[in-house]
Amino acid sequence: MSSSSFTTRLAQELGLIKEQNLQRQLRCVEKITGAEVVIYGKKLWNFSSNDYLGLANHPALQEAAGRAMRDFGFGATASRLVCGTTSEHAKLEEAIAEAKQTEAALCFSTGYAASSGVLPILMGRGDVVLLDKLAHASLVDGARQSKATLRVFRHNDTNQVEEQLQWARKRSPHGTIMMITESIFSMDGDVAPLQKIVELKERYDALLLLDEAHAIGVRGKPRNRMGGLAGELGLSKKVDLQMGTLGKAVGAAGGYIAGSRQLIDYLLHRARSFVFSTAPPPAVAAAARAGLAIINSEEGEARAEQLWKNIASFQSKIGQSHSAEGAILPILLGEEKISLAAAKHLWEQGFYIPAIRYPTVPRGGARLRVTLSSVHTELILEQLSQAISQFASSELTSSSF
Numbered sequence: 493m494s495s496s497s498f499t500t501r502l503a504q505e506l507g508l509i510k511e512q513n514l515q516r517q518l519r520c521v522e523k524i525t526g527a528e529v530v531i532y533g534k535k536l537w538n539f540s541s542n543d544y545l546g547l548a549n550h551p552a553l554q555e556a557a558g559r560a561m562r563d564f565g566f567g568a569t570a571s572r573l574v575c576g577t578t579s580e581h582a583k584l585e586e587a588i589a590e591a592k593q594t595e596a597a598l599c600f601s602t603g604y605a606a607s608s609g610v611l612p613i614l615m616g617r618g619d620v621v622l623l624d625k626l627a628h629a630s631l632v633d634g635a636r637q638s639k640a641t642l643r644v645f646r647h648n649d650t651n652q653v654e655e656q657l658q659w660a661r662k663r664s665p666h667g668t669i670m671m672i673t674e675s676i677f678s679m680d681g682d683v684a685p686l687q688k689i690v691e692l693k694e695r696y697d698a699l700l701l702l703d704e705a706h707a708i709g710v711r712g713k714p715r716n717r718m719g720g721l722a723g724e725l726g727l728s729k730k731v732d733l734q735m736g737t738l739g740k741a742v743g744a745a746g747g748y749i750a751g752s753r754q755l756i757d758y759l760l761h762r763a764r765s766f767v768f769s770t771a772p773p774p775a776v777a778a779a780a781r782a783g784l785a786i787i788n789s790e791e792g793e794a795r796a797e798q799l800w801k802n803i804a805s806f807q808s809k810i811g812q813s814h815s816a817e818g819a820i821l822p823i824l825l826g827e828e829k830i831s832l833a834a835a836k837h838l839w840e841q842g843f844y845i846p847a848i849r850y851p852t853v854p855r856g857g858a859r860l861r862v863t864l865s866s867v868h869t870e871l872i873l874e875q876l877s878q879a880i881s882q883f884a885s886s887e888l889t890s891s892s893f
């Protein structure tokens with residue numbers, strides 16, 4: 493293709509994106525203090541981050557990062573398998589394994605790198621991957637890059653999962669079957685029927701990868717909310733691969749897989765996103781360990797309790813009658829255009845809540861995704877609910893509001 497037809501193709505594609513109200517822009521955040529962000533000089537209450545416990549701004553994480561920077565410098569400068577593994581990485585992995593009740597854990601630069609790196613090397617020809625329809629893009633990409641057969645089941649539909657398990661067992665009696673789901677779903681905020689999924693996994697001798705990105709810090713046993721939903725339900729030992737990110741409630745960055753020593757040994761030899769990538773900076777690992785320590789402390793518990801109070805309070809203010817399973821409260825609007833108008837209205841009122849559109853959610857499934865944090869105050873929640881009802885009563889909305 494000549495460079496001029498390439499330019500024309502990009503222009504056409506971008507034109508199409510705009511026509512469908514799917515254009516995106518990078519908004520540059522100039523400052524963040526707790527629940528407040530400054531964007532283009534405008535102060536906004538932030539309801540868009542996944543910093544559920546307000547740890548991204550916690551002084552303990554900054555101090556831990558500072559100490560590690562003094563000991564190791566900033567960049568790790570090499571892959572983990574060369575000279576990139578520092579005592580900070582090792583201690584972080586020990587702490588994750590302990591919180592997850594597994595023999596071992598392995599950290600990656602991001603959660604995306606963890607799931608997309610691990611699936612292609614674990615699952616091969618003759619194996620079957622069963623994936624929830626709403627599973628995160630990193631899981632979909634990892635599953636697609638593997639040579640295994642991929643089956644997608646309707647969201648949280650365990651009857652269909654069972655049918656697919658029967659089919660998979662018949663088709664490859666000796667192959668590996670892996671079920672993949674999230675504990676709290678990132679765009680719908682609902683919870684997987686984990687107990688039932690574990691039962692099925694055992695009955696059909698399958699493996700389970702559970703992505704706890706939005707559950708750690710939020711769900712779990714008191715003072716071990718790093719345990720996530722698996723920890724809360726006492727199922728940690730039944731989940732073969734416990735996956736998650738250190739970039740959301742933990743307040744730092746990175747991804748992890750926790751599991752058996754044998755699994756982790758295999759991953760560190762083979763996972764391409766681990767082997768062929770520079771180690772995360774030691775300061776980032778140190779900050780993540782500090783975040784994890786807070787989550788599993790008295791202070792973290794107080795923050796989580798405050799978060800759950802905020803969730804209940806906000807739900808009652810906006811008239812949602814079901815009890816939320818986590819800190820993600822989507823307000824479904826359907827049309828892209830209405831979602832954009834709602835986001836704009838809220839922006840003008842001083843709230844940052846972006847419209848979530850295709851391809852993050854299915855077409856026609858546009859929504860506002862409100863994420864709550866322990867640092868939101870009652871007053872801010874009240875003001876937000878008023879701004880939402882103002883928009884709901886304006887002419888633009890559909891009945892779905």
Ligand SMILES: *Cc1c(COP(=O)(O)O)cnc(C)c1O
Pocket residue numbers: 601602603604605628630674678703705706736737738739745746747
């Ligand atoms: C954010 C997210 C990831 C990716 O983690 P990163 O560390 O941000 O790359 C994976 N799975 C789910 C469900 C997520 O929400």
